[in-house]
Amino acid sequence: MTPVAGTTVGTWPLEEVVARLRSPGGYPSFAERVRAAGCCRRPVRLSGQVTATGPTSAPVVVFDTATLPDRVLLKACGTRRETLCPPCAAVYRADAFALVVAGLRGGKGIxxxxxxxxxxxxxxxxxxxGPVHRRRADGTCHPTGRRCPHGRALVCGRRHNDRDQLVGQPLCPDCYxxxxxxxxxxxxxxxxxxxxxxxxxxxxxxxxxxxxxxxxxxxxxxxxxxxxxxxxxxxxxxxxxxxxxxxxxxxxxxxxxxxxxxxxxxxxxxxxxxxxxxxxxxxxxxxxxxxxxxxxxxxxxxxxxxxxxxxxxxxxxxxxxxxxxxxxxxxxxxxxxxxxxxxxxxxxxxxxxxxxxxxxxxxxxxxxxxxxxxxxxxSRRYSTTFGRLRADRQRWRIEQGHTEEGGDVRGSPVMGHWRFEGTGYRSTGDAWLAANIAEAERLGRRAAWEDRQWASATAPAPMLTSDGDA
Ligand SMILES: [Zn+2]
Ligand SMILES: [Zn+2]
Ligand SMILES: [Zn+2]
Structure with missing residues (x-):
């Protein structure tokens, strides 16, 4: 089980976890909402409704957060920064890859x-x-150097490894x-x-x-x-x-x-x-x-x-x-x-x-x-944009018959009415559960990938039959 930033796993939030398991819908409906938000570490909580209008009918409520755990929808934060939210950063990285690769190999309209x-x-x-501690190709830092006006010798005879905290720090901060x-x-x-x-x-x-x-x-x-x-x-x-x-x-x-x-x-x-x-x-x-x-x-x-x-x-x-x-x-x-x-x-x-x-x-x-x-x-004409990639994903979801929020809106214009309720999970217990759901998802994807590798590695190659009849 992986600890989450901002939670106290040393004293793990037993009471809050139990409260969640006992809440209406229990763990399964909470886990479903966490997965729908891409297992985001710090989702935005929204309350509201989605309405759909048919060609002849008045607007109908197709989705209401009142049916969800805590009556809120969890929406992924969408950050690009791995340190803030690894699952959202992974989506961002995939989009960045799609955007760069389309301009080199085609696809996404190119x-x-x-x-x-x-x-x-x-x-x-x-x-x-100014000179900083470094690791040159031969492994040295600054084997020789002069003395700076502050009386420090700008010399370092050490061989730093990549994880050394000194790398990138100045030899004399006053000179930098x-x-x-x-x-x-x-x-x-x-x-x-x-x-x-x-x-x-x-x-x-x-x-x-x-x-x-x-x-x-x-x-x-x-x-x-x-x-x-x-x-x-x-x-x-x-x-x-x-x-x-x-x-x-x-x-x-x-x-x-x-x-x-x-x-x-x-x-x-x-x-x-x-x-x-x-x-x-x-x-x-x-x-x-x-x-x-x-x-x-x-x-x-x-x-x-x-x-x-x-x-x-x-x-x-x-x-x-x-x-x-x-x-x-x-x-x-x-x-x-x-x-x-x-x-x-x-x-x-x-x-x-x-x-x-x-x-x-x-x-x-x-x-x-x-x-x-x-x-x-x-530059404008390089390839597609992040906005278009996100819009494509949303359109694909609607074509599958669901909005991101979960309402069935096939073929009808939809409209969301939302209120901001807060950022992040409501309790340390929820954050702890969400981190474990994210980890389970990651391991699940990894296992599926390994299965595919295994399947392709052992796929039967075309063989000659014993009588030479391929
Ligand atoms: Zn996120
Ligand atoms: Zn050094
Ligand atoms: Zn100096």
Whole structure:
């Protein structure tokens, strides 16, 4: 049995669990509602009704939460963050995968011959804001280094492993450029926007086109995901595809993936953006470490690139999810944060007070160390959207004869009337039961998957009969 965040499993909530088992409908109807909400860890509780109107009839109530346990409907929170709700994050990750893979292999309204369009997987990093503990390819950290103005030797002879909490922490916090780090996170979207413009022009130059000609005939479509590194700076992973402007999903341009990769690398080296703040003359630029790989034409290469990209879409700003929520009045003292992360968040909050940086609204983004907005973004013509994927799911449910809420509404227009009752489960006991239902579901899916693997592994291969008659 897996403990749930926020519950006291040490003293497990026996009385509340018993109360639930004895409530009307008991465990089975509670479990059914939990499963219908995708086993969400912190569902929204809604009360209300769904009405349907036939062609001639007056509205009829087809569903009423009064029939449900506690008279409420549980609705999945839908977060992308694994640390907040693993079951909802899994749905999000599947959607992110569907969205990325459709732009590479077709499907979801994108033609299959999109596979002929050259595409690359690019990773651009943040520059250094001061030496941090790290693990280089040879396993070392900082075997040599100078002494900093604070009298600290910027040297570390250790060999850190991946789980070492020191990785990403500065060798001298007083030397670390916290403001620079926050402003990079805040400006990374603008830097990316400029990179795509430069890369398109560079691509044109490589095939002998003028800037105007290139901008009139070609387009870079992309989906990009930001990933937080251990040092609290964002990385950008992006799938970039080259299309004809105006006929994005039609015939591919006669450009190779290698040329596209070269154009992106050249752009990443040269591009810069003004550092936010009017007084500043400094500019934002990518770090030296950049990587662009051509995505192969074969199906598996495209699928793997999509899986790699979708994986990052579910990560938060820190592994423990401490910074999943916005701050109301600065970084709370009681919040247990590693010193480096706290310094970044506090710097972001402090910069949020500066009038010349007002447009960055850093109080809203202090919990993400200055990074503003979405973790996954895509250009308009890349592929489908999250909204359309969710709408498809809802339509499929209705076609099966049920709304998400459970009413039978085949063929009739429906209307929901809802009231918000609260967030999360009503008791620790309910949360504890829900976590165990989620775990049982997960194990059930795992067993079904293993059964399928087993079945395919032992499927009888076509055999020759003994008399040679196949
Ligand atoms: Zn959830
Ligand atoms: Zn070190
Ligand atoms: Zn120092």
């Amino acid at each position: 033609p299959d011959d999109i596979t002929a369009h050259p595409a690359v997987l690019a990773t651009f990093t943040a520059p250094s804001f 450029d916290y403001e620079g780090a926050v402003l990079f996170n805040a400006g990374v979207s603008e830097l990316w926007r400029r990179t795509t413009i430069y890369a398109l022009r560079e691509l044109g130059r490589l095939i002998g086109m003028s800037v105007r000609q290139t901008e009139r005939t070609l387009r870079l479509s992309y989906v990009k995901v930001v990933e937080f590194q251990r040092r609290g700076s964002v990385h950008v992973h992006a799938v970039v595809r080259v299309d004809h402007r105006g006929d994005e999903h039609g015939s591919p341009p006669t450009v190779s993936g290698e040329l596209l990769a070269g154009a992106l690398l050249a752009a990443a080296r040269r591009v810069s953006a003004p550092l936010p703040g009017p007084a500043s003359t400094a500019r934002l630029a990518w770090g030296r470490q950049a990587d662009v790989a051509v995505i192969g034409d074969n199906d598996d290469g495209r699928r793997r690139a999509a899986a790699y990209t979708a994986k990052y879409a579910c990560k938060g700003s820190d592994a423990d999810g401490l910074l999943d929520h916005r701050f109301r009045a600065g970084v709370p003292h009681q919040l247990e944060l590693p010193a480096h992360l706290r310094a970044l968040a506090e710097t972001a909050w402090r910069l949020g007070d500066r009038p010349d940086l007002g447009h960055l609204r850093l109080h809203l983004w202090a919990h993400t160390c200055g990074h503003r907005g979405h973790f996954l973004t895509k």
